[in-house]
Amino acid sequence: MTGPADWQEIIAGAVIPGLLARAAEDRPGSPYCEFGGSVTTVGELAAHVEAAAARLAALGVRPGDRVAVLLPNHPDHIVVILALIVLRATWVPVNPRLRGAALRHVLSDGDPSLILVDSSHAGLVGEPGPPVIVRDRAGQRADPSWLGEAHGAFAVRHGDPEDVVALIYTSGTTGPAKGVQVTDRMLRTAALGVLFTTDPREGEVYFLWEPLCHVGGAQMVFVPLLRPVRLAMVDRFSASRFWDQVRSSGATHVHQLGGILQVLLNRPPSEAEYSHRLRMAWGGGVTTRTWQEAERRFGLRVAECYGQTEASSFLTVNTEGPQAGVGRVLPYLRAAVQDEHGAEVPAGESGEIVVRAEGLPVVTPGYFRDEDRTAAARRGGWWRTGDLGRFDEHGNLHFIGRADDSVRRRGENVSAWEVETVINTHPAVAESAMIGVPAEIGEQDIKVFILPAAGARVDADELLHWCAERLADFQMPRYIAVVDDFPRTPSERVIKSRLPRSVEDCFDARATDRTRS
Structure with missing residues (x-):
């Protein structure tokens, strides 16, 4: 490099x-700020x-x-x-x-x-x-x-x-x-x-x-x-x-x-x-x-x-x-x-x-x-x-996500970052956040929160069809919730611990018989 x-x-x-x-000393007149x-x-x-x-x-x-x-x-x-x-x-x-x-x-x-x-x-x-x-x-x-x-001089301490x-x-x-x-x-x-x-x-x-x-x-x-x-x-x-x-x-x-x-x-x-x-x-x-x-x-x-x-x-x-x-x-x-x-x-x-x-x-x-x-x-x-x-074969590092930001689904570890990165490319999506929620059988199901792009309307059914062409079956969301914004830290990270785990009042792919998994 x-x-x-x-x-x-x-x-x-x-x-x-x-x-x-x-x-x-070298450039006292140089603009700093x-x-x-x-x-x-x-x-x-x-x-x-x-x-x-x-x-x-x-x-x-x-x-x-x-x-x-x-x-x-x-x-x-x-x-x-x-x-x-x-x-x-x-x-x-x-x-x-x-x-x-x-x-x-x-x-x-x-x-x-x-x-x-x-x-x-x-x-x-x-x-x-x-x-x-x-x-x-x-x-x-x-x-x-x-x-x-x-009050007087002070000693400069390098x-x-x-x-x-x-x-x-x-x-x-x-x-x-x-x-x-x-x-x-x-x-x-x-x-x-x-x-x-x-x-x-x-x-x-x-x-x-x-x-x-x-x-x-x-x-x-x-x-x-x-x-x-x-x-x-x-x-x-x-x-x-x-x-x-x-x-x-x-x-x-x-x-x-x-x-x-x-x-x-x-x-x-x-x-x-x-x-x-x-x-x-x-x-x-x-x-x-x-x-x-x-x-x-x-x-x-x-x-x-x-x-x-x-x-x-x-x-x-x-x-x-x-x-x-x-x-x-x-x-x-x-x-x-x-x-x-x-x-x-x-x-x-x-x-x-x-x-x-x-x-x-x-x-x-x-x-x-x-x-x-x-x-x-x-x-x-x-x-x-x-x-x-x-690392790839060229020595480039590829970020996948936080080690503690993944979901265990049907024997597979699902990285939130990988799922969110794909969903964020949908034209109606400004930002997304994935969490795991309890499943009726097995480990966890995937719930995704969607912040729509400006002026866009998110059609959950259409979004799932779109995701099916881009995500593995075990990465597919079951639940989709549309939000106005996310709870955030002062540095604008989404605070996932404050996202609701409830699956009521959100789109359920299985309930509508449209699951891809």
Whole structure:
């Protein structure tokens, strides 16, 4: 696999405070980020980070302290992230969309000594608890003054590459979110994965809509420190404003996650979508149909990648086309597919995807204060992803689905991902979700929830006829339920544990004598 010529230097080289200092010295006037029409240069960013670090130090933040951050996408948020890393404190990003038990879990499990929160979210933070600093200001530019006064100088701590500088909670679909310990080296390596995937040219612009509390957004903070590119940041993804924002910002790259390409394809064509500079949309979970339609309609290239927060975000990259699955393993990692006993299986056979570093450590040291789940994820030097996949004869990895997201039907394991991938290509379907429900005899039956495409009506009988030509008999759904939307995690994953197992009031293929199995 070709990639950045300096990839080994990035992994082994300067820690993040050093990268920031070097970028500010080499190109202080280079644009780092645009937000709301205001541009922040690399030099200005470095000055804001220094000021914020001094204020945080005056608040008592010390190396190793955990600081929870509930801020929207804004230059202030980027400044806080970098200031905490400069201080060698641990940034604990908290999704402002969390509510109730999920929010309480992150704040309790992360056990922060300080909480930084935007005024629009301040009501989410309960009492009693650690000290809270509220950001109550408007404006498009960074201004660290909301953090209080600075009292004298502070010592810049470049620190060690293996310092844990972030605690990123991964969305749990069946259980509480896990706090992934992320090192300085891992964050740099996540940004390196962006370079492998997108191959940026000088002056190009990355449209940043994804919340910075997710690794997909967080990794972008460090890309302009590695290359002379600019971030065009918006507060959130908006399908109605997307093309106007992309066009006005001059964006050349966009991270597509959570099905945003399909969302854009479902909208009527507009003049703006034909007059942009986007040359690549990259991310995960794109169906073959969406890949091809997006390239044809929007005039850009699609790239697919796969990975986990636990392994520095990226494991594989595919820039060749849908036939290559999720692509080839990046050179600083090694991956394998193993059976339930930990033995590697041959190409073409499926099993659990496992990963380990190929050289310097770029896999998490473990889950925060959770030795049991850390131990369960490790086996024989490998980190178990919990995902199923297979390698083809060309060395491309093909993702099959979560190991715990399958149904046992008539002696066969049915992958939800495989069934959903097929059903999602039906023209009336925007998205689907498969679960198992108790069968009268035997193991389980298959129930599929359908979110219709915009303006479409789902005919369950027609859909089953269509599926019969594309699915094995044991993969055929018995029950079909049409929904207006799905319960989702803050990162837009469907929470299948909250999908109803009841089979009343939904289409039953067997009851209508139209079963294909």
